[in-house]
Amino acid sequence: xxxxxxxxxxxxxxEVLAAHLAxxxxxxxxxxxxxxxxxxxxxxxxxxxxxxxxxxxxxxxLTAVDLSPEMLHLLAGKASAxxxxxxxxxxxxxLDEGWPPLPASDLVWAAASLHHLADPDRVLAGxxxxxxxxxxxxxxxMDFFPRFLPDxxxxxxxxxxxxxxxxxxxxxxxxxxxxxxxxxxxxxxxVIDLADPLPPATARYAQVCLRKLRxxxxxxxxxxxxxxxDAVLDGDGPGNVLRRxxxxxxxxxxxxxxxxx
Ligand SMILES: C[S@@+](CC[C@H](N)C(=O)[O-])C[C@H]1O[C@@H](n2cnc3c(N)ncnc32)[C@H](O)[C@@H]1O
Numbered sequence: 678x679x680x681x682x683x684x685x686x687x688x689x690x691x692e693v694l695a696a697h698l699a700x701x702x703x704x705x706x707x708x709x710x711x712x713x714x715x716x717x718x719x720x721x722x723x724x725x726x727x728x729x730x731x732x733x734x735x736x737x738x739l740t741a742v743d744l745s746p747e748m749l750h751l752l753a754g755k756a757s758a759x760x761x762x763x764x765x766x767x768x769x770x771x772l773d774e775g776w777p778p779l780p781a782s783d784l785v786w787a788a789a790s791l792h793h794l795a796d797p798d799r800v801l802a803g804x805x806x807x808x809x810x811x812x813x814x815x816x817x818x819m820d821f822f823p824r825f826l827p828d829x830x831x832x833x834x835x836x837x838x839x840x841x842x843x844x845x846x847x848x849x850x851x852x853x854x855x856x857x858x859x860x861x862x863x864x865x866x867x868v869i870d871l872a873d874p875l876p877p878a879t880a881r882y883a884q885v886c887l888r889k890l891r892x893x894x895x896x897x898x899x900x901x902x903x904x905x906x907d908a909v910l911d912g913d914g915p916g917n918v919l920r921r922x923x924x925x926x927x928x929x930x931x932x933x934x935x936x937x938x
Contacts, residue, residue, distance in 0.1 A: 678889055680747040684723045686889065689882035690823075691725040693926060697869050698725070701817070701932060702733035705784065708862055708934055710811050713737045713783035717807060719772065719800065720744075720790020724752040724765075730786060731761055740779055742768045776803030783809055788817040791850065801857035808937040814859055820847040820866065820929035822890065825883035827923050830916070831905035838890050838906065841897040850933045859935025871926040879926060884910065884918045 678686070691698065713734050718727045721741035731739055743749050749767035756765040770777035773795045785804040791797045804814050821843060826835040854861055871879070891906055898906075909918050918924070 678892070680745055682885070682889075684748060684751050686882075686885050687722045687725050689878050689885055691729070692878045693871070693876045693882045694869060694928075695729075695876070697867055697930070698729040699733075701815075701867065702729050704865070704932075705813065705815055705934070706733055709784065709813055711783060713812075715780055715782040716740070716784045716786065717742065717779055717782045717804075719785060719787040719804065720793060721752060721767070722748050722790075724755055726786050726788045727752065727765060728755065728759065728761070730784070731759075731764060734784075737764070737784075739765045740768055740782070741765060742770050742772065742777060742779070744769070744771050772800045772803075776800070776806070779807055781809050782807055783812045785812070785814045786817075787815070789819060791816055792818060792848070798853055798856060801853055801859075805858045805937055810937055812937050813862070814854065814935040814937070815932055816850050816854070816935075817930055817932045818847065818850065820931055823869075823882075823886055823926055823928040825879075825887070825918070825924045825926060826909065826921075827925075830909065831902060834902055834905050834909075837898060837902060838887075838894065842890060842893055847931065854933055854935040857935070858937065860938055862934040862936050864931065864933050866929050866931045869926065869928045869930065875924065875926065879924055880919045880921070882926075883924055887918060 714737060716730050716737045716739045718741045721727050721743045727739050727741045741752050746769055749769055752767050756762045768777055785808055794800055824835050851861055851864055887910055909916060
């Protein structure tokens with residue numbers, strides 16, 4: 678997946694799961710003992726979290742850190758379009774090469790990014806050092822990639838796709854936060870289960886997600902499963918993901934919140 682495709686996936690994710698993001702940032706506002714003045718988004722991508730946090734905390738300045746210049750370019754364009762250019766700053770940095778120079782913050786956010794890092798513990802220690810006393814770290818990771826299809830499609834096809842690609846249980850970041858010095862405030866799984874009326878971008882989101890999974894499958898499933906998945910992605914009939922009327926969105930995302938004492 679190139680960075681343009683990845684950015685589209687992240688933008689669709691933000692659009693379809695907007696209500697979840699609003700719930701998550703609202704919960705962080707409740708946990709926070711202050712109105713954050715400065716927020717850092719680690720592995721910001723095109724800004725899903727950055728802009729949700731900017732909406733939730735209208736007083737805050739936000740620093741979006743990412744390895745990818747393309748993602749930061751998209752993020753800067755969105756910040757301008759949303760009239761947020763004066764509050765959102767992009768910093769290009771490879772977090773695997775050390776903590777970048779950043780102003781002290783009240784909230785550090787890392788969504789779907791820690792699992793990409795070679796040494797997440799070092800980055801968590803950097804986040805600890807960056808936070809002001811009492812500040813919060815929020816780490817979010819997917820328990821599993823979103824699912825869209827009813828179970829009767831290919832007799833459980835989508836479940837087999839996920840099992841083939843992600844056989845391991847989701848990681849628990851609790852001990853990592855504690856090792857970095859944080860007091861673990863909460864570990865909260867958010868169960869997302871959307872049905873009609875679905876956000877308008879859902880079918881495209883499902884298509885992009887399923888295409889991503891398809892590209893990683895290789896020969897990990899039998900040929901008839903691969904053919905059934907190809908029919909969902911590219912078939913002419915009503916079973917095509919863009920024409921289906923039976924889609925849902927099911928996923929679980931867990932957020933860990935640590936506080937710097
Ligand atoms: C799956 S995306 C998540 C983006 C965003 N947080 C979201 O929730 O939509 C992971 C992001 O982490 C960034 N990333 C991966 N490795 C990184 C590194 N070593 N340093 C900085 N950013 C990194 C990628 O460029 C990508 O934008």
